[in-house]
Amino acid sequence: MDWFLIITTLIKIVVVVFLAILPSVAYSVYFERRVSAWIQDRLGPNRVGPLGLLQPIADGLKFLLKEDVTPGHVNKFYFWLAPALVLVPALVTCAVLPFGSEMQLPLWLQDLIGTKANIPMVIADLDTGPLFIFAISSLGVYGIVLAGWASNSKYPFLGGVRSSSQMISYEIALGLSIVPLLMIYGDLHLGKIVAAQAKEGWSLLPFWTEGHAFAFDLKKIALAVPVGISFIVFMTAIFAETNRVPFDLAECETELVGGYHTEYSSMKFALFFLGEYAAMIVGSCFAVTLFFGGWTLPFGLSAQQLGAVGPGIALFQFLTLFIKVFLFVLFFIWVRWTLPRFRYDQLMRLGWVWLFEIALVNIILTAGLLIAFR
Amino acid sequence: MATKLVERPKLNFFEKIYLSSILHGLALTFGHIVRLFRGKTKVVMQYPEEKWDSNLPEYYRGAPALVTDEHGRERCVACQLCEFICPPRAITITPEEIPNNDPWAKVEKRPKAFEIDMIRCIYCGMCEEVCPEQAIFLRKDYAITGESRAEMVHDKRKLYEIGGVRTGLVNKWNELK
C-alpha cells in the first residue's frame, strides 16, 4: 500500500506544482502585463505568439539565457540560498490545499495495479491545514531577509529589513482573521471545511442548506458578517504577506531601486519573481478554500460529489478551483494597478492598530453570535 | 522661504476606512478596461510598424553627430568643450594636429578620434549648445541599437555618417590667413 501512496503523491506533486502552479505563475505575469496595459489604455505584450500568449515562454528563456552575475561583495552562500528560500515555502504550502474530493480510479486501472483505494485530491491530507500554511509561508521571510543581508548593499538591506518587519506584523492579523472561520466550522481540516461549505453554503455565500438550493438561515446570514470582516482582514494581510501593491515597500522602485533583489540577475532573480507570484496564487487558493468553497460549485450543486468521483468529475473540480483562483489573481492584479503604495508608517499603523484589533474584536463577535444562535 | 501650512482635510469615519475610496478606484480602473474593449480608447502607436518619423518636431533631440561644411571640411576642431560639458561623460576626443600638406592646415587642429558612448548619452543637447564651431548637432535618429557595448560607441566615421553635410553655418576659417 505504501508504494501506491508514494507514487500517487509524487504524481499529485508533479501535476500541481509543474502543471498547475508554475505555468499559472508564468501566465499570471502575462495577465499582470496585459491587465495593467488595459487599465492604462495600452495593449501590453501582444507580439510573441497569438495575442502574445507565448510571451511567458520567451520571458522564461530570456531569464535562463541572461548573464548570471554574482557581485564580488556578497556573501555567496546566503546569496545563492535566498532565492530558493523564497520559492520553496510558497510551493510547499500548496500541499494541504484540497483541489477536489476523492478520485476513484477507473476499473481497468484498479485491476491493473491491484488496489481499490481512492486517491484523495490533496497532496497531504493534514488535520492542521491552516496552521501548516502559516508555519511554512512565514519561512518565506527568511529568503527575503537573507537576500537583503547577503547582497551586502544598502538598498537590498533596507528592502530586506522592511519586508521582514512587514511580514511579521501582518502574519498576526492573518492568523487571527481566520479564527472565526475555524470557530464556525470547528475543524482545522481544510478538506472538511470545503465539504461543509458544499453542503451548507460558502462562508461568504450561505444561501443554501443540504438538499435545498435556496434557503435563508438567519444564523448563517448573521455569521456572514464576522466572516465578511474576516475576509477583508485576511485579504489585506495576504496582500501584505505577498509583498504586493499597495504593500510592496520591500521593493518599491522609487526609494529602493529593486529592494531586496537589486543585486540579483538571471535565474536567481526569476526565482524571486516566481516566489512572489506563487505566493500570490497559493494565497488566492487558500482564500478560495476558506471563503468561497474551494473546488465546489455554489448552491449545493457539488453536495453529491463529496465522496469518491470519477476522473472526469475530479478534473472538473480541479478546473472549478482553478477558475476561482484565476479570478482572485485577476483581483490581485486589478488592485495593484489601482492603488498607490502606502507610506511605511501608515503600513505599520494599519497592521498593528487596525487589522490586529479588528481581527481580535471579530473573534469575540463571532463567539457572541455562536452563543446567541446555539 | 515662505512656509505654507497645508490643512489636512477632515475625514469622517467612512472616509477614514478608505473602503469606499478603494472601491471607487477599482471601479475607475475597471472602467478603463471596459472602454478599451468597447474600442473607445485610442491605443498607443504600434512602434515598429507605425512610426512617428514624419511628425518629429524641429527641436527633437536624437543622436548627436558631427557635420562637415560645404567644402567637405570637418567642422570639429577638437576643442573638447563638449567632452567637458557632457553630463554623463559620454564623449571622448583625441585631438591631433592637421599635417602641413592638408588644404585646411591653417585650422591646425582636428579630432583624431571622436567617440560618443551612446549607452551613456542622455540626449541633453549640451554638446550642441556649447560647440563654438557649430560642428556637433543632435539629429533625429533615435533607434540606436547594438549587440555589444563596443557597437554602441559611435566613432568618428559613424558620427560623420549620421551627421552629413550642413550648409549655411558660420565659416570663420574661410577667411584668408
Added chain:
Amino acid sequence: MADTDPNKPAVPLLNVQIDGEWYQFPKGTRMIEACKQVGREVPHYCYHPKLTSPGNCRMCLVEMGMPPRPKPGEEAPLDAEGKPVIQWMPRPVIACANTVADNMGIRTDSNLTRLCREGVMEFLLINHPLDCPICDQAGECRLQEFSVEHGSGMSRFREEKVKKPKNVDIGPRIRLDDERCIMCSRCIRFCEEIVDDKVLGFTERGSHTTLAVHPGKRLENNYSLNTADICPVGALTSNDFRFQMRVWFLKETESINVDCGTGINVTIHSREGKVYRVTPRENNEVNSCWMPDSHRLSFHSIESPDRLTDPMVRVGATHRQARWKDAYAQIPEALSKLDASQIAIVASARMTNEELFSVKRLAGLLKVAALDVVPRMGESDGYLIAADRNPNTTGAQLVLGVQQPGSQLASIRAGVEAGSIKALLVFGEDLTEAAGWPEESLKKLKFLLAVHTHANPTAAAADVVLPSAAWAEKRGSMINVTGRLQRLSAAIPVPGQARDDWEILRDLTLGLTGSNGVHGVDDVFRLMAAAIPAFNGLSLQKIGNQGIALLETGVRIPLLERERERRAKGMING
C-alpha cells in the same frame, strides 16, 4: 604689511591707502605688489615679479593720489580719522613700474580704473583671432580671464584685422602664433634677463608689431619652455603639450622634480592616470619660477613601454610573471642560506628618504654592511641644474649613512666578481648603465633582486624583479643639494601590478620579521623622524608645498643668487 624677517636690513615702512584702507609697506615696493599683498589683485599682462617692468601693456592702470602739498606754515589737511586727505590725480598711472610713496592713495576699483581696463581690453582684442577652440592656452589664458571681467562682449571694430604669421616654428620645443601675441614682451625679457639668450625681439613696430626670433637663430636654449609658461596668451605654446589635452581637464599635483639635486618644484598636470605636462612651481628658495626643458620633458619616461608592470621571477633563462606573494617568498628563501657578509645592497639616491630609511632597516635586519648608492655627477649649467644629478644625495648621506656616495661600490663589485658576495639587492638602479658594471659580473651572483620602474640589463639578469613606482606615482620626501627637505606627491596611480617602493620594502622587511606597524608612507616618515634627529618633530604634512630648510650644505643655486642681486638693486620686486 611689515616685513618680519629680522635678518633683513631695516627698510622704512610707508603708509599707503589702497581702496580706502590704510596699510604699511617697505619702501621700494611696487604698487602692483602692494595691491596684491592686500588681496586687491590688479590685472596685468607684461608685469612679471621676476622680470623688469617695461610697463607696455597698460592693463595695470590704477588711479593714484597724494596729499596736497601744504602751503608754508600750514599743516596738511587730515580727515576724521586723522589720516591725510588724498588729492586724486586726473590721469591714471601704471601700477607695475611705480613704487609706493608715503601717504600715497591707490584706487583699484574706481570708475576711472574700470574704464581704463575696458579700453585696454578693447584695443587688445581688436586684432586678436578667435582661435580659442584650437588654442592650447584656452582655459589658462589671461586674455580670456580679463575679457570675462573687463571685456565688452562685442566688437566695435569694422576694419580688416591685421594678419600676422601663424604657427611659426621658432625653436625645437616652442611654437609661435603672432596673431595671438599681445606684445607684452615677457618672453623677450625672460630670454634676455634670466637665460642670457637674446634671440627674441619685436620687428615691424607699429600696428604690425611682430614677435620674431633673430634671423639665423632659434629659441633653443634649455629654458625655452618657460616662455610658454609666462606667455599670458597662446602666442608661445609648447610643442610637446600641443593639442594633447585641454587644461581644464588636468588635475594639478604639487610635487618636485627628480632629475637633479636642485629638486625643482613642479606641478604635475594629469588626467585619468596619465601625466600630460609638468610645469614649474614658484619657490624662491629653489627654482624661482623656472625649470629647464630637459627636466620638464623627462616625465615621458613614466609612460614608456619599458615600464615594469608585473613582478617576475627567473625560470631558467627567461622571466615569468609571478604573483607578488610568490615573488616575495623567493627572497628570504635565497637569503637565509647565506651569511650576512655574502650579501650586499645597492640603493639609489633617486629614492625618497622614506625608501632609503626602509632600505637601512632592511640592511640592519640582514646585518648587511656592504651598502651604497650610485653617484651621478655632472656639470652644473650655471642656472638651475645642479652638478649632482641625483635628487636625494643629501638624504642618502643623512638617512642611509653613506658618507661618500659610491665609495663602497668598487669593493662590492670586486666582491661580486671574486664570488665573495653571493647575493645583491638592487633598489632603483641599473648597475650596468649607472655604475658601468659589465653584465657578466652580475651573472656571477647566486641571487640578484632588482626593484625598478623600467626594464634594464640589471633587471634582465635578476632572479626576482619587482616593479616599483615612478616619481609622479609616489609620495615621500627628498633633501636637495642646499639641504632643503621637500615633498613629492603622487599624481597618478602605479601601472599594472606595480607597487610603491615603501610598500615593497615594508613587505620585504615583513618577510623577515613579521608585523612592523607600517601601513602608509607617512608611518615610514614617523619612524624615520623618531630615528634620525634631523627629522625630529617633522611629518610629511609639515613639509608643505614649499619645503623646509633642514640642513646647511653650503651649496648655492646660481640662478637664485643672480635673482637676489637683481632684487637688491630694485630691478625686480618678486
